[in-house]
Amino acid sequence: MAKIKSFEELRALNKELKKLVTLREVSHEAELAAENKRCKRQLLVCGGTGCKSAESYEIVNKLKAKVEEVGLKDEVEVLITGCFGFCEQGPIINVCPDNAFYVRVKTDDVDEIVESHLLKGKIVERLLYIEPTLQMRVKRQDEMGFYKKQERIALRNCGLINPEDLKEAIAEDAYMALGKCLSGLTSEEVINLISESGLRGRGGGGFPTGRKWAFAKQYESDKKYIICNADEGDPGAFMDRSILEGDPHSVLEAMAIAGYAIGADEGNIYIRAEYPLAIDRLYKAIEEAHEYGLLGEDILGTGFNFDIHIKYGAGAFVCGEETALIQSIEGERGEPTNKPPFPAECGLWNKPTSVNNVETLAMVPAIINKGADWFKSIGTETSRGTKVFALAGKVNNVGLVEVPMGTTLREIIYDIGGGIKNGRKFKAVQTGGPSGGCIPTQYLDTKIDYESLNSIGSMMGSGGMIVMDEDNCMVDIAKFYLEFTVDESCGKCTPCRIGNKRLLEILTRITEGNGTEEDLVKLEELGELIKETSLCGLGQTAPNPILSTMKYFKDEYIAHVREKRCPAGVCNGLLRYEILDKCIGCTKCARVCPVSCITGKVKEKHFILQDKCIKCGSCYTACPVGAIIKK
Structure with missing residues (x-):
C-alpha cells in the first residue's frame, strides 16, 4: 500500500472503504437486503482474549473451511473482531447484515450455523441469548437488555471491525480526526476543543484532559513525550485491554493528536506484559500505520512527525500511578515521586510529558470528529461523555459496559447486568477496584459520576465494578482488597508500607475470631491516618474498602468481634x-x-x-x- 500523502487522499480512501462495513449496520433495510440475497454476508467472530481462550480462533478456521466446502466462499466472509463486551456469553458470532447474535458457540455448532442459517435462512434458535428477566430468546444484539442502555464511544469499533486490518479502521473514520487536526486546526485549537468537551481522565482521578495537555504545552523544551498508560491493574478490570485488542488505531491516532497538541514527536505505550494479544495487535497496528504514512515522518504531508514505542510493564499495580510509570519506563524501580514537579513540566527523561490512559485517548478522535458540543450533550454537568465499566461478580450478565455518565448503579446492575445470579439478594457493589469503596443497597440509585461516587465513600477509578450478594462477607471483602494493596505497595512511604500491613493484621485477627472492639477503633483511626499521609494514590485510597464497609456494614464487624460469628458463613475461623x-x-x-x-x-x-x-x-x-x- 502506497503511503497516504494528504488529508484529501485519506478522505477519499475513507469514502471508498466505507462499503466494507456498511453491511454491519443494524437496520431493517439491511435485513431485507440479506433476505433478498443482494449483499454479501459477514460472520463477525469475537477474537478478544476471553473468547480466544474459549477456542474462537478454532471456530473461525472451521467456519472458513465449512463455508468453502458448501460453495459459499464468494458470498460469505468470516472475520475476527475485537471484544463484543458480552464476555459471559462468549464465544460470540454476529451474522451480518441480518444481525443474528449467537452466543456460547462451540466448534461443534459450526456445521449447523452454516447449513441452517447460511444455506436455508433458518436461525439456530438454541444459540440465541436468553434474556434472564424475560426467560425468552433474543435474536438481535440491539434488542438485548445488556446493550439497550449502552452508548459506545470508547468501544465504538470493538466487535465491529477486524482490529488487524487498518483498512477496516479507516472505513470507520480512523485517522480522520488526526487529518482534521493537522490540516485545519492549530495546536491551541485542538486543546481548546478537548477542554470545551469536558473530557476528564478515565484512569482514576478524573483530571480534565484538556487542562493536562495545556500544562504540557506551556513548557518550552527541545523534546516532549506522550505516554499511554495501559497498565491496567485493578482486579476484575479489562477495559483497556479490550480497547487495545479491538480498536488499537483509535489509541494510536489519539496519541498522535495529543503529540500535535503539546508539541511532542514521540509516544510510549506502557502496557503490562500479561496482555500478549493486545501487545501483538498494537505492534501490527503500528507497523500498518507506518506503511500507510499515518505514523512516522511528514504525516499526511503536513511536516508533522510522530512515532510510538511499546514498553512492557511487569504487572506492578503501583505503576498505574503516572510518576511510578515514568520511573519504570526509564529503567528504574517503579516508585512514585513527590509532586510538584508534575510530569507536564518534568516527566519522562525530565522532559514535559502528558500521561493519559487508554480509555481517555480512545475518546479523543470521536470528540474531534463530532465536536465538543456532541460530547457535552452526553453525561452530567460535571462528568461529560460515557464511562466503560468491567461488570463482574454475582451478576447475570458479566462483561464490558459503556454507559453515559449519570446512569444509576441500579440501571447498570439490573437493566444491563440482568440482576443478581441465582435469584439471590443484592448486598453491595465495589467500584474503583482496590481503591474504591463498597456501596450498599440504599445507594443503588446513585448516579455514576466522579462527585457522586466520592460523596458516598467510593470512586470511579479505572472502571472496575464488582457486584456482591448476601453470601459475601464484607469483612472478608475488605481483607481481600487490602491483601492486594499490601502486596502491590512499592514500600517507599511508611504509611503505606507499614500502616496497611497493620490494617491487614487487624482484619486477619477479626476474620479468625480473635478480634476485639479495640481493633474496630484502630481500623478507623489508622485508615484515616493512612489516607492523609501516604505519598501516592495507592496508599491514600487503600483504606477505602475498610472504611466504606465499616460505615455501611458495621453490624458484620461487630458480629465477628462480639459474637465470634460470620453472618455470611465465609470466614472459616468463625464457622x-x-x-x-x-x-x-x-x-x-x-x-x-x-x-x-x-x-x-x-x-x-x-x-x-x-x-x-x-x-x-x-x-x-x-x-x-x-x-x-x-x-
Whole structure:
C-alpha cells in the first residue's frame, strides 16, 4: 500500500472503504437486503482474549473451511473482531447484515450455523441469548437488555471491525480526526476543543484532559513525550485491554493528536506484559500505520512527525500511578515521586510529558470528529461523555459496559447486568477496584459520576465494578482488597508500607475470631491516618474498602468481634459445623473428614468433635441429605 500523502487522499480512501462495513449496520433495510440475497454476508467472530481462550480462533478456521466446502466462499466472509463486551456469553458470532447474535458457540455448532442459517435462512434458535428477566430468546444484539442502555464511544469499533486490518479502521473514520487536526486546526485549537468537551481522565482521578495537555504545552523544551498508560491493574478490570485488542488505531491516532497538541514527536505505550494479544495487535497496528504514512515522518504531508514505542510493564499495580510509570519506563524501580514537579513540566527523561490512559485517548478522535458540543450533550454537568465499566461478580450478565455518565448503579446492575445470579439478594457493589469503596443497597440509585461516587465513600477509578450478594462477607471483602494493596505497595512511604500491613493484621485477627472492639477503633483511626499521609494514590485510597464497609456494614464487624460469628458463613475461623437430627448415619461425612473428628455408628446420628474440627467443609459437601449446617 502506497503511503497516504494528504488529508484529501485519506478522505477519499475513507469514502471508498466505507462499503466494507456498511453491511454491519443494524437496520431493517439491511435485513431485507440479506433476505433478498443482494449483499454479501459477514460472520463477525469475537477474537478478544476471553473468547480466544474459549477456542474462537478454532471456530473461525472451521467456519472458513465449512463455508468453502458448501460453495459459499464468494458470498460469505468470516472475520475476527475485537471484544463484543458480552464476555459471559462468549464465544460470540454476529451474522451480518441480518444481525443474528449467537452466543456460547462451540466448534461443534459450526456445521449447523452454516447449513441452517447460511444455506436455508433458518436461525439456530438454541444459540440465541436468553434474556434472564424475560426467560425468552433474543435474536438481535440491539434488542438485548445488556446493550439497550449502552452508548459506545470508547468501544465504538470493538466487535465491529477486524482490529488487524487498518483498512477496516479507516472505513470507520480512523485517522480522520488526526487529518482534521493537522490540516485545519492549530495546536491551541485542538486543546481548546478537548477542554470545551469536558473530557476528564478515565484512569482514576478524573483530571480534565484538556487542562493536562495545556500544562504540557506551556513548557518550552527541545523534546516532549506522550505516554499511554495501559497498565491496567485493578482486579476484575479489562477495559483497556479490550480497547487495545479491538480498536488499537483509535489509541494510536489519539496519541498522535495529543503529540500535535503539546508539541511532542514521540509516544510510549506502557502496557503490562500479561496482555500478549493486545501487545501483538498494537505492534501490527503500528507497523500498518507506518506503511500507510499515518505514523512516522511528514504525516499526511503536513511536516508533522510522530512515532510510538511499546514498553512492557511487569504487572506492578503501583505503576498505574503516572510518576511510578515514568520511573519504570526509564529503567528504574517503579516508585512514585513527590509532586510538584508534575510530569507536564518534568516527566519522562525530565522532559514535559502528558500521561493519559487508554480509555481517555480512545475518546479523543470521536470528540474531534463530532465536536465538543456532541460530547457535552452526553453525561452530567460535571462528568461529560460515557464511562466503560468491567461488570463482574454475582451478576447475570458479566462483561464490558459503556454507559453515559449519570446512569444509576441500579440501571447498570439490573437493566444491563440482568440482576443478581441465582435469584439471590443484592448486598453491595465495589467500584474503583482496590481503591474504591463498597456501596450498599440504599445507594443503588446513585448516579455514576466522579462527585457522586466520592460523596458516598467510593470512586470511579479505572472502571472496575464488582457486584456482591448476601453470601459475601464484607469483612472478608475488605481483607481481600487490602491483601492486594499490601502486596502491590512499592514500600517507599511508611504509611503505606507499614500502616496497611497493620490494617491487614487487624482484619486477619477479626476474620479468625480473635478480634476485639479495640481493633474496630484502630481500623478507623489508622485508615484515616493512612489516607492523609501516604505519598501516592495507592496508599491514600487503600483504606477505602475498610472504611466504606465499616460505615455501611458495621453490624458484620461487630458480629465477628462480639459474637465470634460470620453472618455470611465465609470466614472459616468463625464457622461451626453441626449435624442435625435428620442425619441418616450413612458415614459419608466421617469417611471424608481429613482429621477424623466425626463420630457415630452406622444408621445413627453422627457428631462433630468441635475441638478437633478444622472447618474444611468436606463433611458439609459430602452429606447427601443436607443434615450438616454451618453457622
